[in-house]
Amino acid sequence: MSFALDLFTVAAVSAGAFFYLAGSVGLLRFPDTLSRLHALTKADNLGLGLLVVGLLPQAPSVRSGLGLVAVWLLVLLTGATVSQLIARAARREPRRA
Protein backbone atom coordinates (compact mmCIF):
# COMPACT_ATOMS: atom_id res chain seq x y z
CA MET A 1 0.00 0.00 0.00
CA SER A 2 2.71 2.44 0.99
CA PHE A 3 4.65 1.50 -2.16
CA ALA A 4 1.62 2.34 -4.28
CA LEU A 5 1.26 5.67 -2.44
CA ASP A 6 4.93 6.47 -2.99
CA LEU A 7 4.54 5.64 -6.66
CA PHE A 8 1.53 7.95 -6.84
CA THR A 9 3.54 10.73 -5.17
CA VAL A 10 6.42 10.34 -7.63
CA ALA A 11 4.03 10.38 -10.59
CA ALA A 12 2.00 13.39 -9.44
CA VAL A 13 5.02 15.46 -8.35
CA SER A 14 6.77 14.69 -11.65
CA ALA A 15 3.67 15.77 -13.56
CA GLY A 16 3.57 18.95 -11.45
CA ALA A 17 7.24 19.64 -12.19
CA PHE A 18 6.50 19.13 -15.88
CA PHE A 19 3.81 21.83 -15.77
CA TYR A 20 6.25 24.19 -14.04
CA LEU A 21 8.81 23.50 -16.76
CA ALA A 22 6.23 23.99 -19.53
CA GLY A 23 4.98 27.19 -17.88
CA SER A 24 8.53 28.57 -17.60
CA VAL A 25 9.29 27.72 -21.23
CA GLY A 26 6.05 29.42 -22.25
CA LEU A 27 6.87 32.47 -20.13
CA LEU A 28 10.19 32.82 -21.93
CA ARG A 29 9.07 31.97 -25.48
CA PHE A 30 5.50 33.21 -25.97
CA PRO A 31 5.23 36.42 -27.98
CA ASP A 32 2.92 38.69 -25.94
CA THR A 33 1.86 39.43 -22.36
CA LEU A 34 -1.50 37.67 -22.48
CA SER A 35 -0.17 34.35 -23.77
CA ARG A 36 2.76 34.55 -21.37
CA LEU A 37 0.26 34.99 -18.54
CA HIS A 38 -1.65 31.98 -19.85
CA ALA A 39 1.50 29.87 -19.67
CA LEU A 40 2.32 31.14 -16.19
CA THR A 41 -1.09 30.40 -14.69
CA LYS A 42 -0.87 26.81 -15.90
CA ALA A 43 2.28 26.40 -13.85
CA ASP A 44 0.71 28.06 -10.79
CA ASN A 45 -2.61 26.27 -10.84
CA LEU A 46 -1.98 22.83 -12.32
CA GLY A 47 1.69 22.48 -11.39
CA LEU A 48 1.18 23.43 -7.75
CA GLY A 49 -2.09 21.47 -7.62
CA LEU A 50 -0.36 18.30 -8.79
CA LEU A 51 2.50 18.88 -6.32
CA VAL A 52 -0.01 19.21 -3.48
CA VAL A 53 -2.02 16.16 -4.57
CA GLY A 54 1.22 14.21 -4.84
CA LEU A 55 2.40 15.26 -1.38
CA LEU A 56 -0.93 14.56 0.35
CA PRO A 57 -0.23 10.82 0.90
CA GLN A 58 3.10 11.80 2.54
CA ALA A 59 1.52 14.31 4.95
CA PRO A 60 2.12 13.20 8.56
CA SER A 61 -1.38 14.22 9.71
CA VAL A 62 -4.76 15.23 8.33
CA ARG A 63 -4.10 18.73 9.66
CA SER A 64 -0.91 19.25 7.67
CA GLY A 65 -2.65 17.77 4.61
CA LEU A 66 -5.40 20.37 4.99
CA GLY A 67 -2.66 22.99 5.31
CA LEU A 68 -1.21 21.90 1.96
CA VAL A 69 -4.63 22.15 0.31
CA ALA A 70 -5.16 25.60 1.88
CA VAL A 71 -1.84 26.78 0.41
CA TRP A 72 -2.96 25.62 -3.01
CA LEU A 73 -6.36 27.32 -2.73
CA LEU A 74 -4.76 30.60 -1.61
CA VAL A 75 -2.31 30.51 -4.51
CA LEU A 76 -5.23 29.84 -6.88
CA LEU A 77 -7.07 32.87 -5.52
CA THR A 78 -4.13 35.29 -5.54
CA GLY A 79 -2.68 33.95 -8.80
CA ALA A 80 -5.97 34.39 -10.63
CA THR A 81 -6.40 37.92 -9.23
CA VAL A 82 -2.88 39.04 -10.06
CA SER A 83 -3.03 37.67 -13.61
CA GLN A 84 -6.36 39.49 -14.13
CA LEU A 85 -4.75 42.73 -12.93
CA ILE A 86 -1.70 42.28 -15.17
CA ALA A 87 -3.87 41.36 -18.16
CA ARG A 88 -6.07 44.45 -17.69
CA ALA A 89 -3.02 46.69 -17.36
CA ALA A 90 -1.56 45.12 -20.52
CA ARG A 91 -4.79 45.73 -22.47
CA ARG A 92 -4.94 49.33 -21.32
CA GLU A 93 -1.37 49.98 -22.44
CA PRO A 94 -0.89 47.69 -25.45
CA ARG A 95 2.30 49.43 -26.57
CA ARG A 96 4.18 48.37 -23.47
CA ALA A 97 2.76 44.85 -23.46
Added chain:
Amino acid sequence: MSAAFDAGLAVLLFGVAAWTVASRDRFAAVVGFVVYGSLLAVAWLRLHAPDVALTEAAIGSGLSGVLLLGAAARLRGGTEARRPAAGLRVLAAALAAAVAAGIGAVVLALPEPAPTLAPLAAEDLDATGLGNAVNAVLMAYRATDTLLEVVVLVLAVVGIWSLAPDARWGGRPWPRHEAAADGVLPFLARALTPVGVVAAVYLLWVGADAPGGGFQGGTVLAALWLLVVLAGLLDAPATSGKRLRLALLAGPAVFLAVGLAGILLAGSFLAYPPGWAKALILTIEFPKTFSIAVLLGLLLMGAPRRSDAA
Protein backbone atom coordinates in the same frame (compact mmCIF):
# COMPACT_ATOMS: atom_id res chain seq x y z
CA MET B 1 20.02 14.75 -2.82
CA SER B 2 19.69 17.59 -0.31
CA ALA B 3 23.28 18.59 -1.06
CA ALA B 4 22.30 19.00 -4.71
CA PHE B 5 19.30 21.11 -3.65
CA ASP B 6 21.47 23.32 -1.44
CA ALA B 7 24.06 23.74 -4.19
CA GLY B 8 21.33 24.69 -6.66
CA LEU B 9 19.89 27.16 -4.14
CA ALA B 10 23.31 28.74 -3.59
CA VAL B 11 23.88 29.11 -7.34
CA LEU B 12 20.42 30.65 -7.76
CA LEU B 13 21.06 33.07 -4.87
CA PHE B 14 24.34 34.21 -6.38
CA GLY B 15 22.78 34.48 -9.83
CA VAL B 16 19.80 36.55 -8.68
CA ALA B 17 22.03 38.75 -6.50
CA ALA B 18 24.39 39.44 -9.41
CA TRP B 19 21.44 40.11 -11.72
CA THR B 20 19.86 42.51 -9.22
CA VAL B 21 23.08 44.49 -8.90
CA ALA B 22 23.79 44.48 -12.64
CA SER B 23 20.27 45.35 -13.78
CA ARG B 24 20.01 48.81 -15.38
CA ASP B 25 16.23 48.97 -14.89
CA ARG B 26 15.02 50.08 -11.45
CA PHE B 27 11.80 48.07 -11.57
CA ALA B 28 13.62 44.91 -12.68
CA ALA B 29 16.20 45.39 -9.93
CA VAL B 30 13.44 45.61 -7.30
CA VAL B 31 11.80 42.46 -8.65
CA GLY B 32 15.20 40.79 -8.48
CA PHE B 33 15.56 41.91 -4.86
CA VAL B 34 12.17 40.40 -3.94
CA VAL B 35 13.05 37.10 -5.62
CA TYR B 36 16.40 37.17 -3.82
CA GLY B 37 14.63 37.64 -0.48
CA SER B 38 12.27 34.73 -1.15
CA LEU B 39 15.20 32.47 -2.05
CA LEU B 40 17.03 33.63 1.06
CA ALA B 41 14.01 32.61 3.14
CA VAL B 42 14.28 29.09 1.67
CA ALA B 43 18.00 29.12 2.51
CA TRP B 44 17.21 30.00 6.15
CA LEU B 45 14.74 27.11 6.22
CA ARG B 46 17.48 24.79 4.99
CA LEU B 47 19.66 26.06 7.86
CA HIS B 48 16.86 25.06 10.30
CA ALA B 49 16.12 28.69 11.18
CA PRO B 50 12.38 28.94 10.39
CA ASP B 51 11.95 32.05 12.58
CA VAL B 52 14.53 33.94 10.54
CA ALA B 53 13.02 32.55 7.32
CA LEU B 54 9.56 33.88 8.25
CA THR B 55 10.96 37.31 9.07
CA GLU B 56 13.03 37.39 5.88
CA ALA B 57 9.99 36.49 3.76
CA ALA B 58 7.67 38.96 5.51
CA ILE B 59 9.94 41.96 6.18
CA GLY B 60 13.09 41.46 4.10
CA SER B 61 11.39 40.41 0.91
CA GLY B 62 7.74 41.49 1.19
CA LEU B 63 7.73 44.78 3.07
CA SER B 64 11.09 46.10 1.82
CA GLY B 65 10.12 44.99 -1.69
CA VAL B 66 6.92 47.05 -1.62
CA LEU B 67 8.81 50.04 -0.15
CA LEU B 68 11.38 49.81 -2.94
CA LEU B 69 8.64 49.41 -5.58
CA GLY B 70 7.03 52.60 -4.29
CA ALA B 71 10.38 54.39 -4.43
CA ALA B 72 11.04 53.13 -7.97
CA ALA B 73 7.57 54.29 -9.08
CA ARG B 74 8.15 57.76 -7.62
CA LEU B 75 11.51 58.07 -9.35
CA ARG B 76 10.01 57.12 -12.72
CA GLY B 77 9.64 60.02 -15.13
CA GLY B 78 12.10 62.10 -13.15
CA THR B 79 15.60 62.84 -14.32
CA GLU B 80 17.34 59.71 -15.51
CA ALA B 81 19.91 58.47 -13.07
CA ARG B 82 23.30 59.52 -14.29
CA ARG B 83 25.90 56.78 -14.34
CA PRO B 84 28.43 57.59 -11.64
CA ALA B 85 32.01 58.13 -12.76
CA ALA B 86 34.05 54.99 -13.44
CA GLY B 87 36.41 55.69 -10.53
CA LEU B 88 33.51 55.96 -8.08
CA ARG B 89 31.99 52.72 -9.33
CA VAL B 90 35.27 50.85 -8.98
CA LEU B 91 35.64 52.28 -5.47
CA ALA B 92 32.10 51.22 -4.52
CA ALA B 93 32.65 47.74 -5.97
CA ALA B 94 35.97 47.39 -4.10
CA LEU B 95 34.37 48.51 -0.83
CA ALA B 96 31.44 46.12 -1.24
CA ALA B 97 33.79 43.26 -2.15
CA ALA B 98 35.98 44.03 0.88
CA VAL B 99 32.96 43.94 3.21
CA ALA B 100 31.78 40.66 1.66
CA ALA B 101 35.28 39.16 1.95
CA GLY B 102 35.50 40.33 5.57
CA ILE B 103 32.18 38.74 6.50
CA GLY B 104 33.15 35.57 4.65
CA ALA B 105 36.50 35.40 6.45
CA VAL B 106 34.84 35.89 9.85
CA VAL B 107 32.24 33.19 9.17
CA LEU B 108 34.86 30.73 7.91
CA ALA B 109 37.16 31.49 10.87
CA LEU B 110 34.48 30.66 13.46
CA PRO B 111 35.79 28.06 15.92
CA GLU B 112 34.29 24.55 15.83
CA PRO B 113 31.91 24.19 17.59
CA ALA B 114 30.72 27.77 17.16
CA PRO B 115 30.31 29.77 20.39
CA THR B 116 26.65 29.72 21.34
CA LEU B 117 24.27 30.79 24.08
CA ALA B 118 21.61 28.39 22.82
CA PRO B 119 21.98 25.84 25.67
CA LEU B 120 21.65 28.65 28.23
CA ALA B 121 18.58 30.00 26.42
CA ALA B 122 17.01 26.54 26.34
CA GLU B 123 17.88 25.82 29.99
CA ASP B 124 15.73 28.60 31.44
CA LEU B 125 12.94 28.23 28.90
CA ASP B 126 10.55 26.88 31.53
CA ALA B 127 10.75 30.09 33.54
CA THR B 128 9.46 32.10 30.58
CA GLY B 129 6.45 29.86 29.98
CA LEU B 130 7.40 29.76 26.28
CA GLY B 131 8.39 26.78 24.16
CA ASN B 132 10.17 28.69 21.40
CA ALA B 133 13.67 29.75 22.46
CA VAL B 134 13.84 32.43 19.75
CA ASN B 135 10.80 34.23 21.10
CA ALA B 136 12.04 33.67 24.65
CA VAL B 137 15.08 35.73 23.65
CA LEU B 138 12.90 38.37 21.96
CA MET B 139 10.27 38.69 24.68
CA ALA B 140 12.07 37.72 27.90
CA TYR B 141 15.89 37.64 27.89
CA ARG B 142 16.32 40.60 25.53
CA ALA B 143 12.90 42.23 25.69
CA THR B 144 14.56 45.67 25.89
CA ASP B 145 15.83 45.23 22.33
CA THR B 146 12.36 44.36 21.10
CA LEU B 147 10.87 47.38 22.90
CA LEU B 148 13.44 49.62 21.23
CA GLU B 149 12.65 48.08 17.83
CA VAL B 150 9.01 49.07 18.19
CA VAL B 151 9.98 52.56 19.34
CA VAL B 152 12.25 52.88 16.28
CA LEU B 153 9.24 52.07 14.08
CA VAL B 154 7.22 54.84 15.76
CA LEU B 155 10.09 57.28 15.18
CA ALA B 156 10.34 56.16 11.54
CA VAL B 157 6.64 56.90 10.96
CA VAL B 158 6.99 60.32 12.62
CA GLY B 159 10.02 60.95 10.39
CA ILE B 160 8.06 60.06 7.27
CA TRP B 161 5.09 62.20 8.30
CA SER B 162 7.38 65.16 8.84
CA LEU B 163 8.26 65.08 5.13
CA ALA B 164 4.76 66.41 4.42
CA PRO B 165 4.40 70.07 3.43
CA ASP B 166 2.80 72.25 6.16
CA ALA B 167 -0.55 72.44 4.38
CA ARG B 168 -0.81 68.64 4.26
CA TRP B 169 0.20 67.99 7.87
CA GLY B 170 -2.36 65.72 9.49
CA GLY B 171 -3.85 64.82 6.11
CA ARG B 172 -4.20 61.45 4.47
CA PRO B 173 -1.33 59.59 2.77
CA TRP B 174 -1.73 57.88 -0.62
CA PRO B 175 -4.11 58.92 -3.37
CA ARG B 176 -7.74 57.89 -2.87
CA HIS B 177 -8.16 54.45 -4.46
CA GLU B 178 -11.58 54.05 -6.03
CA ALA B 179 -13.18 50.60 -5.93
CA ALA B 180 -13.95 49.56 -9.50
CA ALA B 181 -17.39 47.97 -9.83
CA ASP B 182 -16.00 45.01 -11.78
CA GLY B 183 -12.70 45.14 -9.90
CA VAL B 184 -10.93 41.94 -9.00
CA LEU B 185 -8.98 43.70 -6.26
CA PRO B 186 -12.05 44.44 -4.07
CA PHE B 187 -13.04 40.80 -4.50
CA LEU B 188 -9.60 39.60 -3.43
CA ALA B 189 -9.59 41.99 -0.48
CA ARG B 190 -12.99 40.70 0.69
CA ALA B 191 -12.10 37.04 0.18
CA LEU B 192 -8.60 37.17 1.62
CA THR B 193 -9.08 39.39 4.67
CA PRO B 194 -10.88 36.84 6.93
CA VAL B 195 -8.32 34.15 6.05
CA GLY B 196 -5.48 36.59 6.59
CA VAL B 197 -6.70 37.76 9.99
CA VAL B 198 -6.92 34.15 11.17
CA ALA B 199 -3.41 33.52 9.81
CA ALA B 200 -2.05 36.63 11.57
CA VAL B 201 -3.57 35.74 14.95
CA TYR B 202 -2.35 32.18 14.50
CA LEU B 203 1.19 33.38 13.77
CA LEU B 204 1.11 35.55 16.89
CA TRP B 205 -0.33 32.82 19.13
CA VAL B 206 1.82 29.96 17.85
CA GLY B 207 4.95 32.10 18.33
CA ALA B 208 5.03 31.01 21.97
CA ASP B 209 5.92 27.43 21.06
CA ALA B 210 6.79 27.40 17.36
CA PRO B 211 8.16 29.73 14.68
CA GLY B 212 6.05 32.88 14.44
CA GLY B 213 5.40 35.86 16.64
CA GLY B 214 4.23 39.44 16.84
CA PHE B 215 6.33 40.92 14.05
CA GLN B 216 5.30 38.26 11.53
CA GLY B 217 1.63 38.43 12.53
CA GLY B 218 1.75 42.23 12.43
CA THR B 219 3.23 42.16 8.92
CA VAL B 220 0.37 39.97 7.70
CA LEU B 221 -2.17 42.36 9.24
CA ALA B 222 -0.41 45.34 7.67
CA ALA B 223 -0.45 43.67 4.25
CA LEU B 224 -4.20 43.01 4.58
CA TRP B 225 -4.85 46.62 5.57
CA LEU B 226 -2.89 47.89 2.57
CA LEU B 227 -4.79 45.50 0.30
CA VAL B 228 -8.15 46.76 1.60
CA VAL B 229 -7.08 50.40 1.09
CA LEU B 230 -5.62 49.67 -2.36
CA ALA B 231 -8.87 47.98 -3.35
CA GLY B 232 -10.73 51.16 -2.42
CA LEU B 233 -12.83 49.54 0.30
CA LEU B 234 -11.38 51.87 2.95
CA ASP B 235 -9.68 55.23 2.66
CA ALA B 236 -6.20 55.75 4.04
CA PRO B 237 -6.49 57.19 7.56
CA ALA B 238 -6.09 60.87 8.36
CA THR B 239 -2.79 61.05 10.19
CA SER B 240 -4.23 63.59 12.63
CA GLY B 241 -6.83 61.05 13.87
CA LYS B 242 -6.80 60.50 17.62
CA ARG B 243 -7.71 56.83 17.29
CA LEU B 244 -4.95 56.23 14.76
CA ARG B 245 -2.35 57.81 17.01
CA LEU B 246 -3.64 55.77 19.93
CA ALA B 247 -3.28 52.62 17.80
CA LEU B 248 0.32 53.61 17.01
CA LEU B 249 1.21 54.06 20.64
CA ALA B 250 -0.79 51.25 22.27
CA GLY B 251 1.90 48.63 21.69
CA PRO B 252 4.94 50.55 22.90
CA ALA B 253 2.93 52.08 25.78
CA VAL B 254 1.77 48.72 27.16
CA PHE B 255 5.29 47.37 26.65
CA LEU B 256 6.77 50.28 28.64
CA ALA B 257 4.11 50.01 31.35
CA VAL B 258 4.84 46.31 31.88
CA GLY B 259 8.54 47.11 31.86
CA LEU B 260 8.17 49.82 34.52
CA ALA B 261 5.91 47.58 36.61
CA GLY B 262 8.76 45.06 36.52
CA ILE B 263 10.93 47.51 38.49
CA LEU B 264 8.40 47.52 41.34
CA LEU B 265 7.32 43.87 41.24
CA ALA B 266 10.42 41.96 40.18
CA GLY B 267 13.30 44.29 40.85
CA SER B 268 14.35 45.47 37.39
CA PHE B 269 13.07 46.98 34.14
CA LEU B 270 11.12 44.44 32.06
CA ALA B 271 11.63 41.69 34.65
CA TYR B 272 8.65 39.40 35.02
CA PRO B 273 7.59 38.12 38.46
CA PRO B 274 7.96 34.30 38.68
CA GLY B 275 4.95 32.50 37.23
CA TRP B 276 3.66 35.62 35.47
CA ALA B 277 6.01 35.58 32.49
CA LYS B 278 3.66 34.01 29.92
CA ALA B 279 0.67 36.15 30.92
CA LEU B 280 2.70 39.36 30.81
CA ILE B 281 4.31 38.44 27.49
CA LEU B 282 0.86 37.92 25.98
CA THR B 283 -0.30 41.24 27.49
CA ILE B 284 2.56 42.89 25.63
CA GLU B 285 2.29 40.86 22.44
CA PHE B 286 -1.32 41.57 21.44
CA PRO B 287 -1.22 45.40 21.49
CA LYS B 288 2.34 45.25 20.11
CA THR B 289 1.25 43.20 17.11
CA PHE B 290 -1.64 45.58 16.47
CA SER B 291 0.62 48.63 16.69
CA ILE B 292 3.23 47.00 14.43
CA ALA B 293 0.52 46.35 11.82
CA VAL B 294 -0.57 50.01 11.89
CA LEU B 295 3.04 51.24 11.93
CA LEU B 296 4.15 49.09 9.00
CA GLY B 297 1.04 50.07 7.01
CA LEU B 298 1.68 53.78 7.60
CA LEU B 299 5.36 53.30 6.79
CA LEU B 300 4.35 52.09 3.33
CA MET B 301 1.67 54.74 2.77
CA GLY B 302 4.27 57.46 3.22
CA ALA B 303 3.89 61.16 3.95
CA PRO B 304 0.42 62.77 4.05
CA ARG B 305 -0.38 64.29 0.68
CA ARG B 306 -4.10 65.10 0.81
CA SER B 307 -5.28 67.82 3.16
CA ASP B 308 -8.82 66.49 3.73
CA ALA B 309 -8.53 65.86 7.44
CA ALA B 310 -10.79 63.46 9.30
